[in-house]
Each structure stands twice: as structure tokens, then as C-alpha cells.
Amino acid sequence: MSTVTQRLAELGIELPAVVPPVAAYVPxxxxxxxxxxxGQLPMVSGALPASGKVGDGHGLVPADDAKEYARICALNALAAAASVLGNIDRVTRVVKVTGFVASDPSFTGQPGVINGASEVLGEIFGEExxxxxxxxxxxxxxxxxxxEVEVILAFE
Incomplete structure (x- = not known):
């Protein structure tokens, strides 16, 4: 059985550096x-790749882009978990994902956006x-x- 680190390498994924807290909390x-x-934001190199509400109109963040940002959030969450575990290979299961989507009032595609996080976690951990x-x-x-995405992970 391959380790999480090996699976990340197979997928060409490198966990980012831990995003520093923007308020009074720990990662x-x-x-x-x-x-x-x-909750992890889609920070890349210390900056958000986009801002604003998700929806289907001019000036809104497209749902497909937001799905990619949810993926980034999940990877940031794994980096945060690894920082307290000492090694991402200690993770044995993804237990719960909570995703928040800043939504235009008419937008109802939140599940599709958060699939970006769920899908990458499935690619990395398989059935677990x-x-x-x-x-x-x-x-x-x-x-x-x-x-924004937060996760709960089981570990050994």
C-alpha cells in the first residue's frame, strides 16, 4: 500500500506551505x-487568486473557478494537518468536509463548487x-x- 506522500507524488501534487492565520486561531x-x-482559504503564495461572490453573472466568480479554489483550500487544509501531525502519512481517513461558498443570492450550485475539495481528497486517499x-x-x-473549506481527519 502506498503512503499519502507517495500518492501525492503520483498525482503531481505538492502540499503548499501552511497558510498563516489571519486572526486569533491556529491552523x-x-x-x-x-x-x-x-477554515482554509484558497491562498496561493500568500494571496487569494480571486475575490467576491460565486455565481453566473458579470463580475461574479464563475462556479468552475470556485471549484478549483475549493481544491486549493483542501490542499491548504492538508498542509495545516501535516503541520501538527509532523507527517501527512499519519492520516488514515477523511472524516468530514465543510465548505462555505460566498454566493450570489441566485446561486444554488454550492455542492458542485465544494466537489473541488471532495474530489481531490478522493484522488489522494481513495476509499478512505x-x-x-x-x-x-x-x-x-x-x-x-x-x-473556504475545513476538514476533520482521522490519524494514527
Missing amino acids: AVIEGPLVFTS GRHARSAVGVAVLPLDSPV
Whole structure:
């Protein structure tokens, strides 16, 4: 059986550096056999790739772009988890994903956006990447991010 690190390499995925907190919290916490990550924004090299509401209109973040940002959020969450575990290979299962989408009032495609996070976790962890999930539309997110994702992971 391959390790998580090996699977990431096979997929050509490199976990990013841990995103520094933008307020009074830590990126991840261990409690019992679980790691809880804080909500992760789609930060790339210290900046958001886009901002604003997700929807189907002029001036809105397209759902396909937001789906990619949700993927980035999930990878940032794995980096946060690895930072407290010492090694991402200790993760044995993705337990829960909660995704928030800053949504235009008429947008109802939140599940499709958060699929970006769910799909990459499935690619990395296989069957152990199948998880419970919530996809929630919200009025606004920190820093005007279009998406935010938090995860709960089991580990040994």
C-alpha cells in the first residue's frame, strides 16, 4: 500500500506551505484520534487568486473557478494537518468536509463548487477519502474569499 506522500507524488501534487492565520486561531488542532483544521482559504503564495461572490453573472466568480479554489483550500487544509501531525502519512481517513461558498443570492450550485475539495481528497486517499460533507452558501467570507473549506481527519 502506498503512503499519502507517495500518492501525492503520483498525482503531481505538492502540499503548499501552511497558510498563516489571519486572526486569533491556529491552523489545526489535534483532539483524540482526530485533526480539526481551521477554515482554509484558497491562498496561493500568500494571496487569494480571486475575490467576491460565486455565481453566473458579470463580475461574479464563475462556479468552475470556485471549484478549483475549493481544491486549493483542501490542499491548504492538508498542509495545516501535516503541520501538527509532523507527517501527512499519519492520516488514515477523511472524516468530514465543510465548505462555505460566498454566493450570489441566485446561486444554488454550492455542492458542485465544494466537489473541488471532495474530489481531490478522493484522488489522494481513495476509499478512505470518502467523507461526510456540508456545502453551505454564505453572504461573505474572510478577505472576500469566494470559498473556504475545513476538514476533520482521522490519524494514527
